[in-house]
Amino acid sequence: MSKLDYYQVLGISKDSSDQEIKKAYKRLAIKFHPDHNQGDIKSEEKFKEVKEAYEILIDPKKRSIYDKYGYYESDTSSGYSKDRYNNNFYSKSESSFNDIFSDIFSDIFNDNRKNSTYKGSDININLDIDLEDSFFGSSKDIKINILDKCDLCNGSGSKYGKNSICSSCEGKGKIQIKQGFFIIQQTCNRCKGEGKIIKDPCNRCFGEGRVKKNKLFSINIPLGINTGEYIKICNEGNIGKNLNKGDIYINVKIKSHSIFNRNDDNLHCEIPINFSISALGGEVEVPTLNGKIKLKIPSETQTGKTFRIKNKGIKNYKNNNIGDLLCKVIVETPVKLNDKQKFLLKELGNTFIGPNGDKNTPKCKTFFDNVKKFFNNLT
Numbered sequence: 001m002s003k004l005d006y007y008q009v010l011g012i013s014k015d016s017s018d019q020e021i022k023k024a025y026k027r028l029a030i031k032f033h034p035d036h037n038q039g040d041i042k043s044e045e046k047f048k049e050v051k052e053a054y055e056i057l058i059d060p061k062k063r064s065i066y067d068k069y070g071y072y073e074s075d076t077s078s079g080y081s082k083d084r085y086n087n088n089f090y091s092k093s094e095s096s097f098n099d100i101f102s103d104i105f106s107d108i109f110n111d112n113r114k115n116s117t118y119k120g121s122d123i124n125i126n127l128d129i130d131l132e133d134s135f136f137g138s139s140k141d142i143k144i145n146i147l148d149k150c151d152l153c154n155g156s157g158s159k160y161g162k163n164s165i166c167s168s169c170e171g172k173g174k175i176q177i178k179q180g181f182f183i184i185q186q187t188c189n190r191c192k193g194e195g196k197i198i199k200d201p202c203n204r205c206f207g208e209g210r211v212k213k214n215k216l217f218s219i220n221i222p223l224g225i226n227t228g229e230y231i232k233i234c235n236e237g238n239i240g241k242n243l244n245k246g247d248i249y250i251n252v253k254i255k256s257h258s259i260f261n262r263n264d265d266n267l268h269c270e271i272p273i274n275f276s277i278s279a280l281g282g283e284v285e286v287p288t289l290n291g292k293i294k295l296k297i298p299s300e301t302q303t304g305k306t307f308r309i310k311n312k313g314i315k316n317y318k319n320n321n322i323g324d325l326l327c328k329v330i331v332e333t334p335v336k337l338n339d340k341q342k343f344l345l346k347e348l349g350n351t352f353i354g355p356n357g358d359k360n361t362p363k364c365k366t367f368f369d370n371v372k373k374f375f376n377n378l379t
Contacts, residue, residue: 137223265323
């Protein structure tokens with residue numbers, strides 16, 4: 001049993017009309033919707049309260065009971081179960097808004113409930129793209145299996161392209177049954193709610209009006225798109241029984257790259273440098289996705305040092321900001337040395353021994369001083 005003041009939750013008066021209730025719900029639902037406030041528990045709870053208030057006040061019978069007794073007891077404590085919330089609202093942001101507001105906008109757009117029911121299903125597919133596709137933008141041709149209109153019967157499902165109106169429901173798809181003082185409306189059993197009867201089914205679609213097709217689509221890959229985002233193709237999904245099509249959602253994943261890793265709009269890479277450049281400084285050639293550039297390495301650069309190169313990352317298609325390229329240098333230990341190289345390195349190493357060499361290797365000196373203190377404290 002909820003003791004919320006539903007009028008206060010929606011910010012309306014007790015004599016508000018249905019239109020005012022819908023308007024208040026629309027405003028607050030958008031404000032507190034989880035897709036706009038991910039991770040915000042307070043907004044999530046507020047959203048549930050707003051939806052609960054709307055479901056009670058928009059129903060004349062429930063509102064009458066609430067106005068009379070100050071509460072309305074439903075089958076669930078919140079009027080909005082957790083399972084339904086998780087299943088409906090985190091699949092796709094755009095779909096979730098459509099689900100919530102379909103009832104609100106029906107009177108504005110003259111939405112036909114029967115047509116909405118028979119809209120074709122959406123199609124979800126995965127598309128792996130190269131990092132270069134995201135950096136430059138591109139287009140790809142892909143084939144997608146869809147349910148499309150049967151060309152033989154033009155989607156009617158009938159062999160001759162015409163259907164008979166159901167005599168039981170007179171084409172309405174619903175019949176009314178009187179039980180005592182009540183009249184109950186239910187789906188017509190004869191036509192299964194279609195309002196029509198197919199006497200001679202099409203030989204290709206067998207009365208469905210739809211057939212499977214492998215259709216070619218040319219997909220534009222937006223510049224800057226990232227893994228986890230999707231491309232929506234409106235009204236190209238599976239066709240419904242009323243010939244209205246669903247949508248296609250193409251879920252994008254960027255394939256791993258041999259040089260770069262992407263983090264938001266920034267690119268990361270590791271640049272190996274030799275011991276000489278690390279100690280004395282110099283220039284190295286750094287790859288970017290649109291060419292090579294020179295990077296100055298200062299003397300005494302340690303391994304793991306990261307250099308940021310501005311505006312060499314990915315351009316964000318939402319705000320046109322350009323990310324950076326972050327280059328982490330890795331000092332490479334030389335391998336397969338010849339005799340001369342070994343001799344020179346030994347000579348160099350000898351100069352690091354003793355008090356005069358401590359200044360050349362400060363980290364080594366600090367480490368071994370700490371080791372000495374550690375063991376001294378044990379005795």
